[in-house]
Amino acid sequence: MGPFQPKPSVVHEKFDDETVTVNLDTGCYFSLRGSADAIWALAAAGLSQPEIVARLREAYEGDAAEIEAAATAFLDRLVEESLLERAHREASKATVALEGGPFVPPSLQKYTDMEELLQLDPVHEVDNMGWPNAKPREL
Amino acid sequence: MTDAHAPNARFFRDAMGSFPTLRSHARDFAIAGLRLRVEFATDDVENAFAPGIAHIEVPQGGEPDLTIAVWDSDSTNTEPLRAAWTIDDYGQSGLINGFNDARYYAVAPYSPIPAFGMLDREARRGFYWVRSVAQLPYWERGAPLRPLLHEWLTGSGHIPVHGAAVGYADGGVLLAGAGGSGKSNAALTCLNSDLLYASDDFCVLSDKPEWQVHSLYCSGKMLPPDIRRHPHLEPHVSNHDRPDDEKFLFFLHEPFHERLIRSMPLKAVVMPRVAGRGASALTPDNKAAAQRAVAMSTIALSPAGRGAAFARLANLVRLLPCYALTIGEDFQNVPHLIADLLRNLRQPL
Numbered sequence: 001m002g003p004f005q006p007k008p009s010v011v012h013e014k015f016d017d018e019t020v021t022v023n024l025d026t027g028c029y030f031s032l033r034g035s036a037d038a039i040w041a042l043a044a045a046g047l048s049q050p051e052i053v054a055r056l057r058e059a060y061e062g063d064a065a066e067i068e069a070a071a072t073a074f075l076d077r078l079v080e081e082s083l084l085e086r087a088h089r090e091a092s093k094a095t096v097a098l099e100g101g102p103f104v105p106p107s108l109q110k111y112t113d114m115e116e117l118l119q120l121d122p123v124h125e126v127d128n129m130g131w132p133n134a135k136p137r138e139l
Numbered sequence: 140m141t142d143a144h145a146p147n148a149r150f151f152r153d154a155m156g157s158f159p160t161l162r163s164h165a166r167d168f169a170i171a172g173l174r175l176r177v178e179f180a181t182d183d184v185e186n187a188f189a190p191g192i193a194h195i196e197v198p199q200g201g202e203p204d205l206t207i208a209v210w211d212s213d214s215t216n217t218e219p220l221r222a223a224w225t226i227d228d229y230g231q232s233g234l235i236n237g238f239n240d241a242r243y244y245a246v247a248p249y250s251p252i253p254a255f256g257m258l259d260r261e262a263r264r265g266f267y268w269v270r271s272v273a274q275l276p277y278w279e280r281g282a283p284l285r286p287l288l289h290e291w292l293t294g295s296g297h298i299p300v301h302g303a304a305v306g307y308a309d310g311g312v313l314l315a316g317a318g319g320s321g322k323s324n325a326a327l328t329c330l331n332s333d334l335l336y337a338s339d340d341f342c343v344l345s346d347k348p349e350w351q352v353h354s355l356y357c358s359g360k361m362l363p364p365d366i367r368r369h370p371h372l373e374p375h376v377s378n379h380d381r382p383d384d385e386k387f388l389f390f391l392h393e394p395f396h397e398r399l400i401r402s403m404p405l406k407a408v409v410m411p412r413v414a415g416r417g418a419s420a421l422t423p424d425n426k427a428a429a430q431r432a433v434a435m436s437t438i439a440l441s442p443a444g445r446g447a448a449f450a451r452l453a454n455l456v457r458l459l460p461c462y463a464l465t466i467g468e469d470f471q472n473v474p475h476l477i478a479d480l481l482r483n484l485r486q487p488l
Contacts, residue, residue, distance in 0.1 A: 011445075011446045011449045011450065013430060013449065013450065013453035015425065015426040015427040015430060015453070015456070015457065016425065016426060016427070018425070018427040019427075020427050020430050020431060020434075022434075022435070022438070022449060024438070024445050024446060027439070029431065029435055031427060031431070111431065111435075113317060113435075114317075114435045114436065114439045
């Protein structure tokens with residue numbers, strides 16, 4: 001299994017203990033808390049699933065099997081939500097510092113309220129001179 | 140470099156050539172240190188597009204950073220522009236595929252009537268055409284030329300933001316959140332206090348040398364049921380003959396001239412939420428919540444450069460304190476809460 005990378009349409013910013021990620025193509029955005037923050041940072045830095053699990057086990061206190069299961073399921077979810085993809089080739093891996101402490105299961109909150117706005121198709125009807133005639137997106 | 144025979148170059152040239160200059164009238168406006176000149180084709184066009192930006196008008200003079208010619212076909216009795224593309228060319232947010240490149244920006248905004256805007260970044264010229272200003276929807280009267288100004292201001296290093304702003308000359312707050320969060324109501328309530336008003340819905344940020352907010356529009360919008368709580372605004376409704384599903388639109392330049400401010404430093408990000416009951420309150424909130432409030436509805440309104448706006452707004456919320464504003468039944472207390480916050484933020488740490 002190769003390394004991960006964020007999808008090209010994904011932007012992300014970290015604030016204190018939470019990362020906000022957005023898929024600009026789908027319009028969905030997410031809050032990543034608990035160990036989700038660390039797992040995202042490691043995946044975005046170009047690590048593979050085994051490398052991520054190894055880093056988490058080193059840094060956090062907790063049952064090794066539980067950490068592996070939680071991280072693997074969470075990475076699958078990030079791929080499913082079109083936030084991560086598999087990189088086609090190895091890239092240089094960025095350094096990620098982890099704070100450590102007890103392992104807190106990853107939490108992902110999904111927001112879909114902007115999905116319609118970001119994906120809005122402007123062209124519902126076109127008049128006979130080629131101009132779109134759509135319900136406007138109000139400020 | 141665009142080939143002079145490329146479809147977008149040709150369309151821009153032809154469209155500009157059809158701008159009716161006979162009765163045109165130019166006015167200059169200052170936005171975030173930039174000079175915008177707008178050439179209105181007729182009085183009708185001017186009356187439709189100018190009131191929303193009247194508060195930032197400046198005497199003519201100097202070289203404009205951008206000149207936009209604005210006309211319609213009905214009041215100028217000219218032929219409508221003909222779209223030079225097909226339905227397959229419409230991209231995200233109305234951008235026309237194949238007509239946008241490093242030099243040209245072309246957008247057909249969502250509108251119930253044909254409308255089209257284009258910028259030539261190199262020549263610092265643009266145009267905006269609509270079929271009939273008599274049918275211009277109220278949101279375009281309230282926020283005139285928004286698609287073009289958004290692109291121009293972004294290209295000039297600024298950040299157009301979906302947000303309201305109120306405060307004092309030495310510092311104000313950005314009220315951020317999705318539609319319906321209470322931004323407009325909170326900002327328009329502040330017109331009845333000593334706080335100054337920069338925006339109820341859409342403003343411009345700059346980050347050098349410090350974070351500042353700049354007023355772009357002097358309009359305000361409100362759902363009809365909310366007007367009961369704003370008797371100071373009732374005499375200034377501009378669209379009494381509106382359809383039932385349309386918001387009230389106000390132009391604040393004349394009635395509240397002394398309460399409008401063009402620019403002020405930003406001191407905090409405030410996220411309103413209408414509770415409708417209990418006491419209004421301001422409480423510290425986390426920065427991730429502020430990023431979701433400020434950035435998401437802003438990038439949803441950005442035709443391009445969404446990733447860059449997301450990153451720059453993250454810098455804003457990291458730097459400034461962030462608060463949740465719960466708007467309770469005592470909504471008149473909102474200006475006092477904001478004024479107290481700004482006073483407290485003036486105190487040295």
